[in-house]
Amino acid sequence: MKKFITLFIFLSAFALKAQTENEPIKIETSVKKISETEYDIIFDAKLYKGWYLYSQYNPDDASLPLEITIPEGETGYQLIGKAKEEDTFKKYSDVWLVEEVVFKEKAKITQRIQLTNKKITQVKLNFFGQVCETACINIDENFTVSLTNNPIKISNTVDERSAALTKQLKLDLKNTALLINSSDTNSESSNGLFSIFFLGFAGGLLALLTPCVFPMIPLTVSFFTKQSQNKKKGVFNAILYGFFIILIYILLSLPFHFLDNLDPEILNTISTNVWLNIFFFAVLVFFAFSFFGFYEITLPSSWGNKMDSASSVGGIIGIFFMALTLAIVSFSCTGPILGSLLAGSLTSDGGATQLTAGMTGFGLALALPFALFALFPNWLNSLPKSGGWLNTTKVVLGFLELALAFKFLSNADLVAHWDILKREVFIAIWIVIFIGLALYLFAKIKFPHDSPIKKLSFSRISFGVLVISFIIYISPGVLKNPTWNLSLLSGFPPPQFYSIYEQESDCPLGLDCYKDFDEGLAKATKVNKPILLDFTGWACVNCRKMEENVWSEPDIYQTLKDDYILISLYVDDNEKALPEVQQFDFLKANGKIKKIETVGDKWSTFQVINFKNASQPYYVLLSPDLEILNTSQQYTDRDTYYSWLKEGLENFKEKVSKN
Template sequence: MIHRLLFLPLLLVLLFPLGSRAQVLRPTKLTTALSQPAARVGEELELLVNARIDDKWHLYATNFDPDLGPTVFSFTFAKSPAYELVGKPKSVGEQQHYDDVFKGNVTYFEKTGQIRQRIRVLQPGRLVIKAEAEYQSCTDVDGRCIPGDESLSFGPLEVTGTAASAATAPAAPTTGTTTTTIAPAVAPAIGPTATTPETPVAAAATDTADPATAVVTTTATPTVAATPPVVASVAAATSVESAGGLWGFAFAAFVFGLGALLTPCVFPLIPMTVSFFTSGQDTRSRGILKAAVYGLSIIVIYVLIGVVVAALLGEDGPNLIATHWLPNLIFFAVFVVFGLSFLGLFEITLPHGMVNKIDAQADKGGWGGVFFMALTLVLVSFSCTGPIVATILGLAARGERIAPVVGMLGFSLAFALPFTLFAIFPAWLKSLPRSGGWLNTVKVTLGFVELMLALKFLSMADLAYHWNLLSRDVYLVLWIALSGLLGLYLLGRFKLSHDSDLPHLSVGRLLMAVLAFSFMTYLVPGLFGAPLPLLAGYLPPQSRNDFTVATTAMPAIAARATAVAGCEEPRYGGFLELPHGLSGYFDLEQARQCAKAQNKPLFIDFTGHACVNCRKMEATVWSDPQVLRRLQNDFVVVALYVDDKTDLPANEVYTSTYDGKQKTTLGKKNADLQLTGFNVNAQPYYVLLDPTAPTDLAHVLTPPIAYEPDAEAFVRFLDAGLARYRQQVAAR
């Protein structure tokens, strides 16, 4: 009874969705400023856009792949002889994380943020610069996403000097009508927004100059002082989520460090090294102190490696590695080489001359000798630790810039800890297991793991450039084969070159074999359409399956839309998708005509390519057999993408009565339809409508709903609309 009373407030909210959800949200507020109120001809300055974002919302920034899915913050400037753009927009204070839905890194702001665009002024006078900004705000609370389209004005800017003085200024790119959107030099990347030659991606502006966009006058206008930027420093802009991610990564690196200790190159060195600090001329306390310095030196060496990698990556390094084919293929090759080395195909060692020189420095003794002893250990153990360190740095390079340092700190802490602890408590050495063939087993196991991780980097390059080399099924088959071979190896069904004889099977090997075969078994249903949510961040997107079974329990996540029987082929069906093999449309009027002919109600899905919860609804709610059956049989489905960039035909371009702006793309048309008809601008948003009725909130069959993860509640929503439609038909 108590739990029912607690559920009552939620039920009341669901019963009155019009008041709570039918509203225009504006979670992001933009203001503009100039980096300086005056400038001379030829001088450069920055246009500043300061963003204030509502609590629990985030605004996508500029510096990630625009084809990934979410809308990148971008400007559109028209031609002007008064100024020219210098470079691309730059985000300040953004955060970054890997998005499991879109399979790539995205950057975003929370609470505050700033975007800067550098320009060079070319003519004297009073300059006002206008631009159109396009952006997107989302919340993880209920999955809503809000597209933004705003006119911005910068200035006036007082420009002095003569045009001739600009002759000595450095050359800049030719300015035309420019959409300054950060985009890596790559081919179209992951995401469902690929276009065909018949449906080109919309250009952001026309090729003609707009006098209102850049105004140069000499009329007296009060000078506007630059507003201080509302922005936090990059170092201070780490959210709880990203901090948690770094802590988790540090722990994973710590576990890798423990694994490195159990390799043939390192484990035998533990008692040898510890005995050096617990014997000889030094007192016990001095020996313990030297052991502590030894361990600290190991940590310093590995952390320095992380610092160097972070410095080489630079600010845009993680984004480059996440989207560009070259670093992904390099990491793929490195992981394969190290994996084969662990399996015993060959051994990777550093030049003996370099190792001997470092070892000679260690022999000199003193505190410097302790440091060089640590460096010698790092170099001698490279053939075993190198692949593990490369794995950590490779995974770290796909995350935040500080991740390589954090990863090396976690790894080295685990790596150095035993040397220090065993020096303090030498009696513990007697409890260590003896060296033997089990060390090579650990090494081979790590080799299989390296090969499996290598596929992730090849997959990222394959998805970004549409090479179609590594589909989801091929990826899964390779993982299944590798995990199965690992299980057979652990059971002793075959030996590799460095393995010793296995007289009996230990409990440890048996348990590891169980884990390997369990993982393999978990992967198998993925070949037949299972989503495998635990591995969502590592597998290619689920777009099609080479293996099929005669069941609707595990439908495909996405499929090209087909026409409803007896109706015409869907417009935009060559590149837009409906989930689970549903037939339907992407144009409201076309869907309306089909619904009239079929005598069915309309199911309108206001969605977006960048809408995370839209994908979750499709994967978890639409896939429910009861929901899917109703969508297939009782409704005509139309998916209206509010963020699609496809150009509208010239005869369909119109000026909105809502904001007075021209709607030139399919996405802007659909977003305007949602605003004008239903006074809502968030997605997902589901509307049930009689095809003969006007498209507005007053004529819906049942109150629209937004994100609803309960499949039973969604079924009730569909049934209520269908029942109301049948009542209206019977009354005609």
């Protein structure tokens, strides 16, 4: 099972590298005339360092092989055999346990065609392939190639004004080899997947403690262990039932990968879209009140009835439909938790990949009891009896859903610059929500489906005390000068400078910063100080964690304040339009056109053009003459970051002394 989960997460990782706004492969086409009816169409591809394109001869039981085909509806020409490949390599795959055939850094692929209509002057070919590093992106592009020139390269074009403005974004960087820091990035991506997996697992455990799921455990396990005279077969069926539960929840995440393949940027933009964040806020509030018991969210009863009828087929198919029936009838309890998982995953860098990891964890947590109790049926006797505590669990989850909902409303407020949900307002709302939870736990308020409480249980009192402790912890956050900085919540409330109180600056921690690169560069040149280039975002959780937990450390704060010029570029500032004269069309490496209309568009494109990266936070140390002073850095710990800053500063001083 562990191997299955690891393998599926890897296979589903279409979106992980959607962090790069340009696909990690650039393809150009040319044509060579062979005869009056035969031509060679040549695909010249360049890949980002560390990425692989898989050959058309890659084994069937491995990563997707390359395919070159004629799009549907195109006539007048045909392919002659398979394309010829140059510069292929073989590498062993630890995932597939086979030797794969790949291109790395560059690829030259030549497809010969034959005209069946000599009047044709151009042809169209579809290039479908998979490029992978720690995760994979599918490339599915139609290329139109003219046959009238020999050779000719085809690409989209932009007007001279757009080309000139694009050129202005390109920096003349020196020492760019230091930007290669893939090992740290890969580790972070892996850690992010495992984190969301365990969050999904925790959500599944919570779902087990709800009235829709918990009573099903002893009934289902008893059914499997008693229906068969062969005990081993009964245990096997129960384990298979659990496996199908995991599979069903994984399958629910697959449609989001198809969205990601249609447009690799689609999921990456969700976290910065004002209206989608408001939608998530409304959905989670709706789910919260369902948990409170004011209404019930259910799928059509006919669905459950049909799946229940199908389960009577027996055998493996019957067990699958039994698992599907559980997923449907338990939706009123699992739906709100899954909704939170969906919203949280799709508004993070990992997109659909993290959603799959979370769904895998959720399904595993739901499935484990059925397998474990089938293996050890005596454990069933130790299960607590169903009762009012199940509804209490639902209500507690409702309060947590309500608190989480305001995170999405906060994202919308930050990106749109409405100045409504300031940090202190956000924390005050959380205080009210958790006071409500404390009052509920101490039986001072009730909800529709609560049972009468004669005496508070020890667990209820203990959890109530824990909630009160949390309220005490966050309460100083509403003050101008809080006693502590709420480091445990970093990334959830708005940044500290987004305050109802007057602040020294609108930069993190009151530091001086520039939000325009040219202005910051001019200042650095004037005072001859190195630059800390900070690619950040209003809705970036890890950016806030770095600012509030790492930058706030006295030695780091002092270094940033005294020794560096800080330039913070907000890549998700998509509500602030650029002046019309600064708006232009940007030709991406894959030949697509991107409209540069907002401040966020400009700085996100600026990051990709110059640093081949689109994740945040992303830090680069530069000298005023644009020499890179150290490796690029991303989300990391305090000691690593401080050492990185000091090393960059020493490199700058050494450079100055030589000049």
